[in-house]
Amino acid sequence: MMPFNHMKDYLTRQEALSFAVLALVLLVLLPLSLDVMRLNQVGKYLSFAFVAVGLVLCWGYGGILSLGQGIFYGLGGYAMAMYLKLEASSPQNTLIQTTPGIPDFMDWNRITELPWFWEPFYSLTFAIIAIVVLPSIVAYLIGVAMFKRRVGGVYFAIITQSIAAILTILIIGQQGLTGGINGITDLRTLKGWDIHTDVANYVFYFLCVFLLFVCLLIAQFIKKSKTGRILIAMRGQEDRVRFSGYDIANFKTFVFVVGAAFSGIGGAMFTLQEGFMSPSFVGVVPSIEMVIFCAVGGRLSLVGAVYGALLVNIAKTTFGETFPELWLFAMGLIFIGIVLGLPNGLAGVYSTWLAPKVDEMLNRLLGHEKQNQEIYTSIPIVKQGVVS
């Protein structure tokens, strides 16, 4: 079944252009202009873009703000790290341990047998499935429990935040099973292939960009499908949609699960590119930062979210390397400025100022074509009430 009658129902001209420009930047411009170390950094920032794209769906379109995206990012990252750690802990690599063949941190905590939930991670196939499925299951459970009871808005935000806090304490507390606050470190090879070489860095970077585009296209599909339109309707007038006979909770859960699965992939890509995973991505602070990436890029723009993740992280590194003390001031001011002045983020700036000009230019180049207005220009600023 063709869900769309025309290609342009799926991708407007403006959107196609923005995807193309993003592809140009990520696939040509950055790899050509950066050395491998910096490119590897950009690859890690892109792993946050997965989360930000998921947040555009959940928050921008669905109106549900999760302050617990770190949970899913962490689950994906840990699933990848567990596989890599088992590979790094082969009996011949760990001869000096009391129990060779198990990860080093387990040995330090006097655990002599691999815990049952580690066992399946010997299989790469299982790990890859777990990266997507594990966050999805957790998101599904949270979503069903919350949305069926019509918890939303601020309450959802605070409860997801608490779950992120619980998970962090749990990971740190159960260090014999999880590596504790150090995280899972010293990951070396993937199927015998060294993951720290320059070649590996390039491969993972392009893999990351590829997967990001897959996620972007899926998100674009959802956005333009009936589900997307119901989400928008729901965000505006939830009760009316409910009275029209739609099960609101199902739609919310669906989009939350998709966001979680994206985040899981992002986490796994981070682990591959950095060579370790740590609980510092799971907790409250990183989860809020991920929302910030999305807000800076524009909460209604998929492509904007990618730029948001990139720009905030690049700014963080540049400022952090030159003026570490000033960075927190700058970051704080950016948040406040964006929220007060540019509620639709950079994408909002683009669509108000640049998009009409670009459109005009395109019209001149390609001949006149009736253009659907960009979705984010036609929607007023998001309004979410605590209590309706």
Added chain:
Amino acid sequence: MFSDFSTAELMAIFAMQGFAGLILFAVFILMALGLAIIFGQMGVINMAHGEFMILGAYVTYLTSTLFSTHAPDLFGAYFFFAIVFAFFAAALLGALVEWSMIRFLYHRPLDTLLATWGLSLILQQAYRSIFGAREVGVVIPDWLMGSYQLTDMIEVPINGIFVMCLALAATVFVITLMYRSRWGMQVRAVVQNRQMAGAVGINSAKVDRMTFALGCGIAGVAGSAFTMIGSTGPSSGQLYIVDTFLVVVFGGAGSLLGTVASAFSISQSQSILEFFMGGSMAKVLTLLIVVMILMFRPQGLFSLKVRR
């Protein structure tokens, strides 16, 4: 675990454990009261709440150094001045923040979260630049340290009793203000219906500013009290934020009584669990129980309206 002890010893331990729970209760009340006003009444998610508390702690530190250099005779009493200063310093900053940023965001509660998170980063770094990265040691007057011998086996920490009294005073003050004063009536009117409140002649902008300032001021008082039991450093405020929000949400936003009840139940369960199983697991279990209950009863203990 208890077989080696006499009944008298056990009774003494349980009595002291009961006090430990009450002290934690008082701590939670102080943390949550300010937020219950800001978040519960106004719907503003103030992520910088912890930083307002730390402002109170730093003001206490400054007051203590001021007294020890200029009025050493009065040092024993400086804490009372410090609490007052802390209240006004935090309230003033609160009013400033409300005027410069929060007032534009009342119709976008989730965005207040982002903006105040930005504010908290700025405040943290400001503290770091002004007071240094290290924790400051606030000297507590001698009469506030040490313990009070209730019976020959039961000892109660004096600063704990002090925190309890302060929490009680703050709660009575806030509840009287909110439910027994004209101003409180205006606040509740604005909360319930901003336009109607405006129509009957309430200056809602002013009420908002005062309410926000009051919430921040109470956070400052809490911070001042916490110098006795916790650390005072640029990022200490972060430690409290999750607990605080959970207490308010669990109580049911909008209900001050709910906040008190939830502070009581969370503090008691945490304190009892800690006694039996140690800190980390107790914390995880308490939070889990709270989140589970919230999933089944999202409106919290006392509130009626979160379902939409």
Added chain:
Amino acid sequence: MAQSKDLGKGFKLNRRHFLAAAISAAVMLSTTPMMALADKPATADVNTTGLAVTDDTVTVGILHSITGTMAISEEGSVQAEILAIEQINAMGGVLGRQIQYIQEDGASDWPTFADRSRKLLRQDNVAAVFGCWTSASRKAVLPIFERFNGMLYYPTFYEGLEQSPNVIYTGQEATQQILAGLDWISNEKSAKSFYLIGSDYIWPRTSNKIARIHIEQHLGGSVVGEDYFPLGHTSFNSVINRIRLRKPDVVFASVVGGSNVAFYRQLKAAGLDMSKEDFTLLTISVTEDEILGIGGENIEGAYASMKYFQSLDNENNDAFVKAFKERWGENAVIGDVTQAAYLGPWLWKAAVEAAGSFDVDKVREASPGVELTTAPEGYVRIHENHHLWSKTRIGEAQRDGQFKVVYETDDLMEPNPFPAGYQ
């Protein structure tokens, strides 16, 4: 700091225009006969691996958190390392070259540490890095140092269980710090029962594991309780009641960070007064730095087991404390880790001079056996396993925030990161 950064960039420029630089250097040589160059080995000889070494300078990295929660602890280490570098420069530098440093901020975030160390090693090509504080940050940068063959001088006392060819551990590992302390307190206070309490992460857990084995198997004592609290936990009244219930002879504490302040203040308030005879506490985590926040009056009488106290009475330490206060202010305090951080640049200098080269491989080869007679803590020597031979001392906390040294091991303690029988 900004200045040293510019210098770092300047270096990059030099490398890019190496020929031009070499020519101009040659011109300078021919026109101005520089006496200093006579006893200075040629750059090509002391640097065969492309490190940031010029004819006059050598660049090193300092990598600590100066923002975020760990800034509290790491500030002292940064100050000590800068002081050491300045002192070495004033003495003529290393192999006739002045040390320049590039300081990076780890921002209390382990991935940031990894990122910055990659920059220091790959982009700045520093000859050595002094840095890291928490075990987690060290674990995060370790694979990077091993891959790009850097040299890290790590100052913190830590849990052991590690021995990397690319790290020199200038703090004590767990057995050095713990065993002597437990032996002493068991003799001195005839302690038989112990209560172990710590923050919930690897160092306290590993330390308590070692302590428990030592207490149960070597001291004939018993452990009556073992508790962990999340980092940043601030309510300890329940555990204080547990301690009261179990009545241990000694509380063995490895609580860290902000929790420390809460823990000791609440102990004091609960009437468990360490300055009196009936309650003994041995800590491995409280240095002079932490007492600043806790308040001397709240921890008076506690015992700490570590290798250095600011009050150590010897010539080296007098000079060090004086220099430190002149540089960083009269109110500066110096804890165990700060002193260990101070050793880093000196040990590196000694190893470089022994090797006659900045090359990391040669420095590593020359490191075991390198000794320092001028260390504030007294004499130290690098062991084959890259840790330091050092003495362990017991200090009794005083009201003024200093420790009184009450015991010192006769011999240097051998570092033993993989202690047989304690794992």
